[in-house]
Amino acid sequence: MLLGKLQKRFLCTYAAAAANQSRRQWPTVLQVTKTNFTEALQQLEDHVHSSDFISVSLRNTGSYSSSWHRLLPIDTSDTAYFKAKYAADRFQVLQFAVCPISVRSSKLISHPYNFHLFPRDVLNLGMPSYTFSCQPSYLTPMAQEGFDFNACIYDGITYLSREQESLSREKIGNLVPSDYMANSISTPSVADSIFSERIRSRVKNWRKAFNDDSCTKKTEVAEALIKSLQKLMLGSGEYSSRPCLSIDVCSDRQVQLILEVLGEFNDFVPMIVPAKGGGAQAVRIVLTSSEEDKILFEKELQSQEKEQNKHVRGFREVIDLISTSEKPIIAHNSLNDFSFIYSKFIASLPPTFDKFKSSLLLNFPYVVDVGHLMKEVRRHLYTTPDMEISRGGSDGKTLGLGSNAVRIGEIFAKICSVMKVNPESLGKSKDGGLKSYVNNFDNRRTVSVKDLVFIWGFKKGTSAQLLKKILCNSSFSSHDEEAFSDIRLLDKSCAVVAFSKPGSSECFLKAMHSSGGLLSAASYGTYSKACQMGMWEVDLADALDRAVMLDGHDLSGTHLDDPSEIIWDDDLMIDLDDL
Template sequence: MYKQKNVVLNHWLPPFPMVRRGRFLCSETSKFFNQKQTPTHRPIKQVTKSNFSDSLSQLKTQISGSDFVAVSLQKTGSYSSPWHRILPFDTAEIAYLKAKYAAERFQILQFAVCPFSIRADANHYKLIAHPFNFHLFPRDELKLGMPCYSFSCQPSYIASMAKEDFDFNVCIYDGISYLSRAQETAAKHLTGNPVSSNYAVQPSTTRSVADNVFVERIKSRVRNWISACKRSDMRSEDALVSSLRRLILGGEEYGSRPSLNIDVCSERQVQLVFEMVKSHYSNVVPLAITSKGGGTQFVRVVLTSSQEDRELLKKELRNMEEEQSRRLCGFREVIDFISASQKPIVAHNLLNVFHADFTFIHSKFLYPLPPTMDEFTSSLHSAFPDILDVNHLMKEISPLTKYSSLPAATSYLKRNFFAPIKMVIPQKGSMEESKNHGHGVVRISELFAKLCFILRILPQAEYHNPDGPSLKRYTNVFSPDSNNFQDSDEADDISIWTNNPMKISINNLVFLWGFRSGTSAGKLKNLLSKSHNLLSEDHAFDVRLVDNSCAVIVFWKDGLSEWFLDAIDSGDGLRELAAEGMMAAGYDTYKRICESEILGVDLADSLAEFDRISEAHTKEPQEVYWNSDLMINFDDL
């Protein structure tokens, strides 16, 4: 009945009959498939800068009422050169470093979000989805040099987006800008915004004489200013007298309320002003005004007319701060709300390092990417505690095949399994919106629901089913072959070929460059076999081209790689290869190139440049000739 006869499903058997090649197993199944299938109109809410505020409030409501949140990205690229891709022989750490390199150079132009819930009905699953597609552009709206000045584009990605009728004008002119959390913190120091009365007042300490003098002087000044404000309210004054009074007292208007600016020289004086105002004047609200360079420039005290007016002022200040923060973070408010909701994130190939889109999310919206993968996973987990990759659920029913695209995974399920899913999208939209981008996130939600149906997983609001199969086992899986990279005991064992489980130590790999352009892997292997008796043995080594300039040699015998490196470096035993200009390096050199981010267009150029730099650093320093006759004796001066 099944193609995958070697897959043991036992208790994973689906609760309803399965279908294979159109042969139905019961009348109910036949009824379901014989129904007329019409194209489903799936409106995707297209969000730009003009409708961002309204859409944001709708999205927050939908996330709060949903059980999961699916995400999907549209980027300007993922690599600049063939060898920049995540290759089969890359360790987890190198794969992360390459993903980091790409995330720091390319941009996200679309971010699709789909809050959804799944309910189990009588004989099918019901999927309730609310898809949104956000158009983004990293515009420096605040003229602060953030989020960036430039980014890279991969031609194949841009061409693919153009074929899908991607509207670049909408993206550039009406795309939503954003700042990461780290950039927002830096921007607040540069823009100099009031910090209202939420200034952190430290516990009172013993005051010095200078502190007491300063406090008494400020107290007297504030008292006289309040008295003058009350006297001016009791009798009418002409404009000239009122202006002179404000000039002498140093008062200003904060909106419709009187205010007074108090100069301070240190954060200690800011502390003293706040303590004095809060302890002696209940109708005065102190505000710390920061300078563009950071730190407090002065303290502004605002006089209110009543307790109600005081609460109204505080509310106005909170709204002003929220509006300023919203203006700074832009689209990142969506990311912050998803993170705060603690809802499980559902994605496709986002945690697999071969498609590490979460490095983009971390780099653009959270903080700069850390240097190691352990730090990255820890930081990512703090923002998104539960992440589900549908690709790992696919491994449960098809362990021997990797589905790098959603259509391939969906097609496989459609051919081999019966998974009736009823999709409901409550929001309405025009026919034009249904043609736009963002459908990937809907497909992810649908694929996730089908996999849950096949694997007999009942996704509830509590996220796991204690009496049956649990989604927890598929959460935060960072590799298709293991539960976590950092948990692997064989960190130095890597694959050589895609879809081949065979492992080999990184010490048995050698990178070779300097051969003639256009040389195939077969010709290069034949040339190496004839160069020495040790290499002429059957199955002694294998060769694969990394790019047009460099090849990787796999030695099947331990110790042969070390001999090869020494021989080609000294020319002893491999003189013909050395004479032709061929050079070789071990895996450690390749690793250090990725760590140093010297990622040139060709791997050969990067290896040669790294060797040149290493030689320059290892050269012995030049001798210094010391002449005691030229030494100056300060006692003789």
């Protein structure tokens, strides 16, 4: 309760400060679509490198369709992750706000960007376009803020995740520069030696044919005939107006052997032709006319690859920029947001929370959730830090999502001032005074899940207080009201009971199951099973019924791999709409 009061006091103080600073000018949010994406990305790169931390905020097409799908106080890390994974797999990100923030002499310098996204299959690969769900309750506020859905669909920035980009390299089949030289094969076989010698002879003859001065003295008709014969007999052609030769391969070992042979020549640039199903289809050899021409061609290839990468990655260039900067990332609902970020821009979500957390750590080593930091607010709060205004672009508008990213940054800066933490030092030290809150996606826990029992089968409209009296007065219960530390409705069909004494939940479950009454009951293990199996399309009571049928009645919850504790009080959650 103390923390809840402190949070409300924080919000009131923040609101009062905002009212007193009504003349304060909010930073202009640069609205970014595919039209101005390249220019915005260059600006963002400068702002990220000079920032102390980066706040992010997402706007999705939905998150949950039933009250029990939300992150609840009873959720352990695993069950919370199952819910976040369900939402990330089903819904789509349409807006992604990024706000690099610097702290200079008690002033916040912020540069908010609001990127408009839409998954579009521009490469005809079947990626990333896929079916996604939309919920009116999420789209309506966006429309009220002036969000242009037509512009989003036609001018939104597309993207490929890292996983999808890897698959696209196999499917596109375009030429890509050979960015490696094969390791020398220390013990070549007889077959390797024969293959290498055959390639060496073929390459020498082809090279000699193009360097033979006599070929240049022929008539134009003769030259055309000779070139046609060369193409037929040698498999020759042109790439970027330079002679090239393609050699088909059937294994990576053959690629290595060819590259070893080409290392004997100074005027060849080798390239790998990817096969549709993965691996290499051929090695393409480009003949350059001089050392200067070779350097020029290699630069052309590097520029071509860079442009192709931008075209393929799209908005993921922003994600990679944030990731490689290793700056602290500040979020409001980190588990939900980073489940979406991982799913859309990195790879398919892992099956468990532990695997998700360890994999995410490799990409974002410093994530801080302002909701979790609120627990440390124990002192008097002072005025909101002054904010130096920085305009992101001439076409910027102050829309809700970009402003949310700014507010998240302001809250974080205020918490840092309360906790005596210098935001400017966060990027220079992995500790920075916030070590215990870095990559902490779940709340501190205070109640054991073994003391929780789920109840369903009561009449719809029954209040938690009435249900408590029914349970205490029932023949299968020997407990008085003090035995139940709390009862909460999770949706209209199901409630959760917290017992104050260890072991009481097991006794209660056994009594419930032996009574054969109308009410049904199960331990936390059944709830966890329902979340894990993804029974989201029904009420929680129906989901628990199915889990019981599949898994049997679980009286003790002993099959749980992690007999965790959870935090029961949810007063610490911050609603940005209240700020």
